Amino acid sequence: MLLLAGCGGDNDSGGEELTELGKGEGQVNLISWAGYVEPEWSKPFEKKTGCKVNNKVAGTSDEMVQLMRSGQYDGVSASGNATARLVDGGDVDPVNVDLVPNYKTIFDDLKDQPYNTFDGVHYGIPHGRGANLLMWNSDDVSPAPTSWDVMLDPEVASKYKGKISAYDDPIYIADAAVYLKTHQPDLGIEDPYELNEEQFEAAVNLLKEQQPLVGEYWSDAAKQISAFAGGDSTVGTTWQYQYFALQEEGEPVAASPASQGFLPKEGATGWSDTWMLSSEAAHPNCMYMWMDWIVEPKVNAQVAEYFGEAPAQSLSCDETAEADFCAKYHADNPGFWKRVYYWQTPLADCGNGSSNCKDYNDWVQAWTSIKG
Amino acid sequence: MRLSRRAHILLRIAVGVGLAFIYVPLIVIGIYAFNASSVIRWPPSGLTVDWFGRAVEDELAREALLTSLKAGLVATAIALVLGTLASLAVARHRFFGRETISFLVILPIALPGIVTGVAISNTFTQVLGVDLSLLTVIVGHATFCIVVVYNNAIARLRRVSSSFEEASADLGAHTWQTFRFVTFPSLRSALVAGGLLAFALSFDEIIVTTFTIGAGEETLPIWIFRNLFRPNQLPIVNVVAVLVVLVSIVPVYLAHRLTREEGGTAAARGGTVEAEATAVP
Amino acid sequence: MSRRLASFFNGRPRLQAGALLAGPIGWLVIGYLGSLAVLLIAAFWTVDPLSGEVIQGFSLENFETLFDEPVYRDIVGRTVLIAAAVTLTDAVLAFPVAFYMAKLASRRGKAILVVAVLLPLWSSYLVKVYAWRTMLSADGVLNWALEPFGLHGPGFGETAVWLVMSYLWLPYMVLPIYAGLERIPDSLISASEDLGASPLTTFRRVILPLVFPAVVAGSIFTFSLTLGDYITPRLVSNTQFIGNAVFNNIVNNLPFASALALVPIVVMVAYLLVARRLGAFEHV
Numbered sequence: 001m002l003l004l005a006g007c008g009g010d011n012d013s014g015g016e017e018l019t020e021l022g023k024g025e026g027q028v029n030l031i032s033w034a035g036y037v038e039p040e041w042s043k044p045f046e047k048k049t050g051c052k053v054n055n056k057v058a059g060t061s062d063e064m065v066q067l068m069r070s071g072q073y074d075g076v077s078a079s080g081n082a083t084a085r086l087v088d089g090g091d092v093d094p095v096n097v098d099l100v101p102n103y104k105t106i107f108d109d110l111k112d113q114p115y116n117t118f119d120g121v122h123y124g125i126p127h128g129r130g131a132n133l134l135m136w137n138s139d140d141v142s143p144a145p146t147s148w149d150v151m152l153d154p155e156v157a158s159k160y161k162g163k164i165s166a167y168d169d170p171i172y173i174a175d176a177a178v179y180l181k182t183h184q185p186d187l188g189i190e191d192p193y194e195l196n197e198e199q200f201e202a203a204v205n206l207l208k209e210q211q212p213l214v215g216e217y218w219s220d221a222a223k224q225i226s227a228f229a230g231g232d233s234t235v236g237t238t239w240q241y242q243y244f245a246l247q248e249e250g251e252p253v254a255a256s257p258a259s260q261g262f263l264p265k266e267g268a269t270g271w272s273d274t275w276m277l278s279s280e281a282a283h284p285n286c287m288y289m290w291m292d293w294i295v296e297p298k299v300n301a302q303v304a305e306y307f308g309e310a311p312a313q314s315l316s317c318d319e320t321a322e323a324d325f326c327a328k329y330h331a332d333n334p335g336f337w338k339r340v341y342y343w344q345t346p347l348a349d350c351g352n353g354s355s356n357c358k359d360y361n362d363w364v365q366a367w368t369s370i371k372g
Numbered sequence: 373m374r375l376s377r378r379a380h381i382l383l384r385i386a387v388g389v390g391l392a393f394i395y396v397p398l399i400v401i402g403i404y405a406f407n408a409s410s411v412i413r414w415p416p417s418g419l420t421v422d423w424f425g426r427a428v429e430d431e432l433a434r435e436a437l438l439t440s441l442k443a444g445l446v447a448t449a450i451a452l453v454l455g456t457l458a459s460l461a462v463a464r465h466r467f468f469g470r471e472t473i474s475f476l477v478i479l480p481i482a483l484p485g486i487v488t489g490v491a492i493s494n495t496f497t498q499v500l501g502v503d504l505s506l507l508t509v510i511v512g513h514a515t516f517c518i519v520v521v522y523n524n525a526i527a528r529l530r531r532v533s534s535s536f537e538e539a540s541a542d543l544g545a546h547t548w549q550t551f552r553f554v555t556f557p558s559l560r561s562a563l564v565a566g567g568l569l570a571f572a573l574s575f576d577e578i579i580v581t582t583f584t585i586g587a588g589e590e591t592l593p594i595w596i597f598r599n600l601f602r603p604n605q606l607p608i609v610n611v612v613a614v615l616v617v618l619v620s621i622v623p624v625y626l627a628h629r630l631t632r633e634e635g636g637t638a639a640a641r642g643g644t645v646e647a648e649a650t651a652v653p
Numbered sequence: 654m655s656r657r658l659a660s661f662f663n664g665r666p667r668l669q670a671g672a673l674l675a676g677p678i679g680w681l682v683i684g685y686l687g688s689l690a691v692l693l694i695a696a697f698w699t700v701d702p703l704s705g706e707v708i709q710g711f712s713l714e715n716f717e718t719l720f721d722e723p724v725y726r727d728i729v730g731r732t733v734l735i736a737a738a739v740t741l742t743d744a745v746l747a748f749p750v751a752f753y754m755a756k757l758a759s760r761r762g763k764a765i766l767v768v769a770v771l772l773p774l775w776s777s778y779l780v781k782v783y784a785w786r787t788m789l790s791a792d793g794v795l796n797w798a799l800e801p802f803g804l805h806g807p808g809f810g811e812t813a814v815w816l817v818m819s820y821l822w823l824p825y826m827v828l829p830i831y832a833g834l835e836r837i838p839d840s841l842i843s844a845s846e847d848l849g850a851s852p853l854t855t856f857r858r859v860i861l862p863l864v865f866p867a868v869v870a871g872s873i874f875t876f877s878l879t880l881g882d883y884i885t886p887r888l889v890s891n892t893q894f895i896g897n898a899v900f901n902n903i904v905n906n907l908p909f910a911s912a913l914a915l916v917p918i919v920v921m922v923a924y925l926l927v928a929r930r931l932g933a934f935e936h937v
Contacts, residue, residue: 029587029588054587054588056587057598062901062904062905063904065904065905066903066904069904070497070504070587071497071503072503072504072586072587073587089706162808214891215809215891216809216891217891220601221601222600222601222602223601225601226601227790230787230790230791230792230793231790231791231792232790232791232808232809360905361700361905361906364901364902364905364906365718365722367901368722368724368725368893368898368901369722369723369724371891371893372724372727372892372893374846374852375757375852376852379852380757383749383752383753383757384753386749386750386753387749387750387753389746390746390747390749390750390823390827391750391769393746393820393823394769394770394773394820394823394824395769395773397781397784397785397788397820398773398776398781398784400784400787400788400794401776401780401781401784404784404787414787414788414792414793414794414797415797453676454676454677454680455677457673457674457676457677458673458674458677458678460673461670461673461674461677464670465666465667465669465670465673467667467670467671473674473678474934475925475929475934476681476682476686477677477681478873478925479681479685479686480681480685481874481877482873482877482921482924482925483689483877483881483917483918483921484877484880484881484882484895484896484899484914484917484918484921485881485882486881486883486896486899486900486914487689487692487881487899487914487917487918488685490692490899490903490910490914491685491688491689491691491692492685492688494688494691494692494695494907495684495687495688495691498691499688499691511684514680515680515681515684515685518677518680518681546656546659546660547658547659547662547669548656548658548659549659572774572775575775576774576775576777576778578778578779578884579881579883579884592777593777593778593779596777596779596780597779600779600780600783609780609783610780612777613776613777613780616775616776616777617772617773617775617776620772620775621768621772624768624771624772624775625764625768628764628767628768629764
């Protein structure tokens, strides 16, 4: 609600909710993050519904938004820094959660959130959530870091000059803001996505100081994997997907995942993803079936364990291969997620009365300046 | 040209260095095609031929190859027609704006691929409201393939005197007969060379393709891009790359042979088809 | 039928030219130039920050940003500089090879060399760049080969981009220079030598001026291909080139991306005009 009031533009979300589910159309075209749509659960889906799954993996929210705007896809697993843009741009339709039976048992603190519910209208089905990780090569980095300063404090980070791996997206500015929230409390940063001029400049300057030390800005998960494996990166921000992949290949990586019970002491940015329905979906019935399938207790358990994130489906906790998976990943612990700042779309409306915060365009422009 | 022995040797070394520079990375790709592990490390941990079998079996790779072939052939065909027409007009007629045609034709290739790609994509989706598909890819490819055919054709036409065509006309042949029996035969090998180069350009094109392709399709470069970083697929990608190069030795060599023989008069005048292939109009 | 058409056009050369040109012109002018124009008009529009909808009012905002923000000057400067460096490097590397092919190789040697130079064009651009990425990486071939000498590869960065681009576009420079050299009759060179000129003088006074247009023709490709590339900078470096900046803005701010795209267009058009002056467009 706050988000839409802030933009002030005319809110013509136009689309109508489906009231009844028809027959499957034979295929469904998805856009997703790496590791979200794997044969392990997409093949059984195809068998069950007859909807062939065509999946396009995107590396950033920007890519996802662009692909959705082409109107060629049926749905997307959108993070919070894409959802508001998709809604306001009319690229997605409201989702009738009554047509998604498994929605009822989704964790409560994932329902009706500002990143998936706009003006009281549901726009998607939660997929799962996680925190961005600090990962390092345990052979090359010691002592084991417990703070983001190993990447963001110029003094500490300079030890790893040229080997730092940062996420190549304007949303990374929020990571700097999270860091400053702890280390420069005078700035008064509350929400790392709503920054006023002074706070924004501080974050941008911090990243500009980091830039000479960065070895690689990554946007493709597999590219980061190859960088760590090849010794070109030794410390960086990452997702569980890469961490597990590198472990499997026998690389000496360690990370600060939620599963180890701690985040870096400042907290971390993260994501809570939502499957959204395209307003130009050619196969809406298959898309609804997919959305219901992905939060089926067994499937969401598979999904969560494969990627390494907390499942959205509460019943999945009984279905995970690892007995205490949910506990490890704090799936049922709303308190933990208070220190995780889900990706959001920065808006001019700060949400606390003032409207002088930097919006996404400012973030994009600043990001270009940061990279140089 | 008479060169001292030393100069001769230095030149040979320079050529060797140049060729080595060109081929070392290709050899690296070739080695990695046999890489036993899917992780890229140097030196590779072991060698295997497994990936060749996997590559041939990979359904998506085969589909992508087929799509690329389709797109390449159609785009080349369009480019051949349009390029020949344009070159005939420019070489054999005088008219207002003749010089700018050469300039115009080279633009699609001289301007950055991203500009061409976004412009064409934008026109299709926003202005014309057409969905992106293999057709839009072909349109994009044909646009920059025209210049290659045009270059070749016009270089050849300028070389071959128009007096033959005039003689043909004097002997009573009309325009189409003249074209069919006089102009076209002398043009043929230039078109083969141009067509080959155009096909090669289209086959390997990634940037314009990225912006003009539809959701469900993949050309080979797009398939490669998607699989390049996935550790388990990378060796297959290397294998595919090696296979493509090996397969293309034949047409490249054939084209060279064909055109050398046919372009007999042209060669005598100090030029070969490769010369025509890369001339700027 | 074809006879009727042919006789119709017989006495009307202009009409014939027109008919021949209708297809190509339609495609290129209406289709391609039209698309470009539409895109470039967008450079004067702006965008709503949240919805991403394009606001079609006239505005110079994008150009103001381009000129005011120092980062864009850096990006353009960097791109143009590396494009020039790549062009020079390729000219230097290509010349010996092309010279040998044109003037010294036997017929068989020529055939082999031509195929050898053309073949890499058939291997995938992406695979080649990725091969370089692995070669340049910390555990890659280059470092491995240089280590015994106590040296170090350049790693990722601008040097890497220069290296890889010089590699990629080399065949595009070899072929035109080869063609240009072939066109120089051997008799001209013999005459120069008979008149007493040393090989160096012959090269400087006779060969170079005659082959220069061909070098310029080749440089059009090396320069423009470097100017617009965004994939190579992404794969072997951290730096932003014009192509990257355009690519990054296409989603959120198409008008700004269009304004950015104007820069390489202007640069290339200017380059083409200069090249035309230098005779690159006249070959027979």
